[in-house]
Amino acid sequence: xxxxxxxxxxxxxxxxxxxxxxxxxxxxxxxxxxxxxxxxxxxxxxxxxxxxxxxxxxxxxxxxxxxxxxxxxxxxxxxxxxxxxxxxxxxxxxxxxxxxxxxxxxxxxxxxxxxxx
Amino acid sequence: xxxxxxxxxxxxxxxxxxxxxxxxxxxxxxxxxxxxxxxxxxxxxxxxxxxxxxxxxxxxxxxxxxxxxxxxxxxxxxxxxxxxxxxxxxxxxxxxxxxxxxxxxxxxxxxxxxxx
Numbered sequence: 001x002x003x004x005x006x007x008x009x010x011x012x013x014x015x016x017x018x019x020x021x022x023x024x025x026x027x028x029x030x031x032x033x034x035x036x037x038x039x040x041x042x043x044x045x046x047x048x049x050x051x052x053x054x055x056x057x058x059x060x061x062x063x064x065x066x067x068x069x070x071x072x073x074x075x076x077x078x079x080x081x082x083x084x085x086x087x088x089x090x091x092x093x094x095x096x097x098x099x100x101x102x103x104x105x106x107x108x109x110x111x112x113x114x115x116x117x
Numbered sequence: 118x119x120x121x122x123x124x125x126x127x128x129x130x131x132x133x134x135x136x137x138x139x140x141x142x143x144x145x146x147x148x149x150x151x152x153x154x155x156x157x158x159x160x161x162x163x164x165x166x167x168x169x170x171x172x173x174x175x176x177x178x179x180x181x182x183x184x185x186x187x188x189x190x191x192x193x194x195x196x197x198x199x200x201x202x203x204x205x206x207x208x209x210x211x212x213x214x215x216x217x218x219x220x221x222x223x224x225x226x227x228x229x230x231x232x233x
Contacts, residue, residue, distance in 0.1 A: 004159075035221060043206060045160070045224035091159050103173055104150065105222060107159030 003027065004092050004108035011113045013082045020067070021077040021111050023092030031097040034075040035105060036066065040088040048090075051075055082115045089113075119143060121225035123209050129231045130199055137195045138228045142211030149192050150222060151184055152208040153177065160208055166192060167214065199232045206230075 005024045013019040025034065036048040051059045051066045059066040067076040079086055089112055093105040122141040130136050142149045147168050152160035163182070164174045168189035178184075181199075186192040196203055206229050210222040 037224075042226065043229070044226040045208065045210070047221040047223065050221055093159075103148070103165050104162040104175075105160075106162070109157070109159050 003106045004094055006092055006108035006111050008111050011111055012116060013079075013113065014116050015084060016081055018078060018080045019082055019113065021079070021090050021092075021113065023075045023077065023108060025073050025075060025092070025094050027073075027094065027096055029096040033095045033097070034066070034068070035093045035095070036064070036075075036077045037091045037093060037107075038086075038088045039091060039110070045091070049077065079113075084115050084117060087113060087115045121209055121211055121223050123207075123225035123228050125228060126226065127229050127231075129233060132201060132232055133198055135195065135197045136199060136230065137193055138207055138209075138230075139191060139193050140209030140225060141191045142209070143213075143223055144190075146211035146213050146223075147189070148212045148214050148222075149186055150210040150212075151192070151194050152210065154206040154208055154227070155204075163194075196230075199230075201232045204230055204232045 003026050008022050032053045034051045038046045038048055049059050049061045049064045049066050051068045058068050063080045065078045089110045091107050091110045093107045095105050124139045150165040151163040154160040162175050163178050164184050166186040169186050181197045184194045206227045208227045210224045212220050212222040
């Protein structure tokens with residue numbers, strides 16, 4: 001089974017509107033972290049936001065917020081007030097802590113977001 | 118520049134040749150990771166180092182691949198006898214291990230390898 005699932009096709013959003021990018025995950029580890037990265041056409045992976053499995057509050061970082069629903073195993077990224085520079089690939093990733101591998105990130109396949117002027 | 122640096126940015130090589138990539142992590146970071154990303158996919162884990170020790174290797178890392186981090190600072194990834202299937206973006210990342218606290222990994226801009 002895939003650990004990280006991102007199934008949305010390419011997403012489009014109007015500039016200044018909000019958009020939600022979906023991510024579901026699968027793990028039996030009670031301790032894990034969820035990450036979102038942005039990858040523009042230049043190729044660099046840019047860290048956006050992190051949510052820990054034991055965190056009580058949903059994470060927020062500026063215009064980014066994470067809608068964390070633990071029971072449903074979903075960690076959707078919400079981008080508010082979209083900007084043209086938000087056009088990029090977005091990856092959801094997970095790190096499982098107690099498997100003895102407090103190490104690698106497992107990534108989903110990504111979602112392409114295009115912001116329309 | 119205090120970010121993760123990778124060299125070269127692009128590499129074109131003939132099938133069967135050996136190639137070596139270099140990664141310079143953020144200086145205080147003790148963990149260094151290598152990932153491979155093919156077109157339309159997310160990055161796939163290859164290997165990681167804690168200081169100079171290589172602690173985990175993916176099954177994707179065949180015996181033609183070798184990675185080193187001799188002094189716990191920069192790392193090299195070598196691919197011997199390259200094949201067309203090795204064509205991909207090779208990403209390096211680093212992070213600061215703080216026990217069980219999850220910390221984000223910072224990525225370099227990658228080395229794009231094309232095997233012809």
